[in-house]
Amino acid sequence: MSAQTAALSRxxxxxxxxxxxxxVMILLWxxxxxxxxxAVGLIHPLWMATLRFATAGLCLFLCLAWRRELKLPKRxxxxxxxxxxxxxxMAFTALGVTAxxxxxxxxxxxxxxxxxxxxxxxxxxLFREKPTSMQLVALLVGMSGIGLICSPLETDWHxxxxxxxxxxxxxxxxxxxxxILHVRRHQWVSRPIDLAPWQMLxxxxxxxxxxxxxAGRPHVTQWTPExxxxxxxxxxxxxxxxxxxxxxxxxxxxxxxxxxxxxGVPVIGVIAxxxxxxxxxxxxxxxxxxxxxxxxxxxxxVGRKTHPIHx
Numbered sequence: 001m002s003a004q005t006a007a008l009s010r011x012x013x014x015x016x017x018x019x020x021x022x023x024v025m026i027l028l029w030x031x032x033x034x035x036x037x038x039a040v041g042l043i044h045p046l047w048m049a050t051l052r053f054a055t056a057g058l059c060l061f062l063c064l065a066w067r068r069e070l071k072l073p074k075r076x077x078x079x080x081x082x083x084x085x086x087x088x089x090m091a092f093t094a095l096g097v098t099a100x101x102x103x104x105x106x107x108x109x110x111x112x113x114x115x116x117x118x119x120x121x122x123x124x125x126l127f128r129e130k131p132t133s134m135q136l137v138a139l140l141v142g143m144s145g146i147g148l149i150c151s152p153l154e155t156d157w158h159x160x161x162x163x164x165x166x167x168x169x170x171x172x173x174x175x176x177x178x179x180i181l182h183v184r185r186h187q188w189v190s191r192p193i194d195l196a197p198w199q200m201l202x203x204x205x206x207x208x209x210x211x212x213x214x215a216g217r218p219h220v221t222q223w224t225p226e227x228x229x230x231x232x233x234x235x236x237x238x239x240x241x242x243x244x245x246x247x248x249x250x251x252x253x254x255x256x257x258x259x260x261x262x263x264g265v266p267v268i269g270v271i272a273x274x275x276x277x278x279x280x281x282x283x284x285x286x287x288x289x290x291x292x293x294x295x296x297x298x299x300x301x302v303g304r305k306t307h308p309i310h311x
Contacts, residue, residue, distance in 0.1 A: 052239055053203045060200065
């Protein structure tokens with residue numbers, strides 16, 4: 001075997017492995033939405049969010065300590081630590097799981113992943129990052145998909161808390177989009193994986209205080225085997241394990257690719273919710289799903305062509 005052939009073989013092997021891990025990550029993230037929907041029926045949503053990051057953070061602390069890579073966060077990374085820990089982790093999850101008391105998991109997963117659209121709009125408003133005419137078209141198409149899903153044609157407005165739940169999810173997506181804008185502008189001192197356990201610790205600490213104030217202590221009777229299995233999946237597996245995959249894969253693929261492959265999450269979430277929770281997949285939901293995902297892919301592609309990203 002020639003050196004060139006060997007190199008191509010190694011490249012194909014690496015590419016196949018990356019694709020496999022990406023598939024695992026998308027599958028686990030998608031399955032986490034119906035899992036969280038079930039969990040919020042067993043324990044208060046805020047405590048579920050708290051335990052998610054407590055268990056996930058503990059796993060990452062142990063993982064980095066075992067690899068002798070555990071480091072205190074540098075002062076220059078404190079703003080991004082608070083941003084990701086506070087908005088992307090704490091607020092996004094707290095709003096998302098609270099909303100799932102009032103809205104189906106399939107709708108929750110889809111509305112939560114409208115983040116790229118809000119990021120495009122927030123960048124325009126806050127940083128004068130004027131989108132192109134084609135990106136504006138994509139934005140309008142995506143917003144029409146959101147409007148369709150939140151309309152009386154798909155969402156039962158008479159269901160208690162339905163509109164409140166949808167509003168919480170859109171607010172969560174907007175908060176995450178602000179974090180994305182911050183991440184793009186932050187001058188990183190440490191690797192994202194080095195900061196992740198500290199961000200989860202930050203989210204856990206704040207959520208613990210809020211949970212105690214709002215819900216009080218969780219009752220011992222809630223600790224059923226079903227709940228423990230769900231928390232094990234949602235925390236260590238679907239959060240910390242997937243974060244490691246995301247951090248490793250993110251070093252090998254472009255931001256354009258990463259921003260689009262994560263759109264597989266709401267697709268898996270919708271399908272899994274239909275399978276495990278027997279939620280209905282209506283034609284309107286499918287149309288809304290297609291409009292949102294299609295608009296995000298198109299807007300990202302146009303933005304990449306206009307401002308190429310080198311990785």
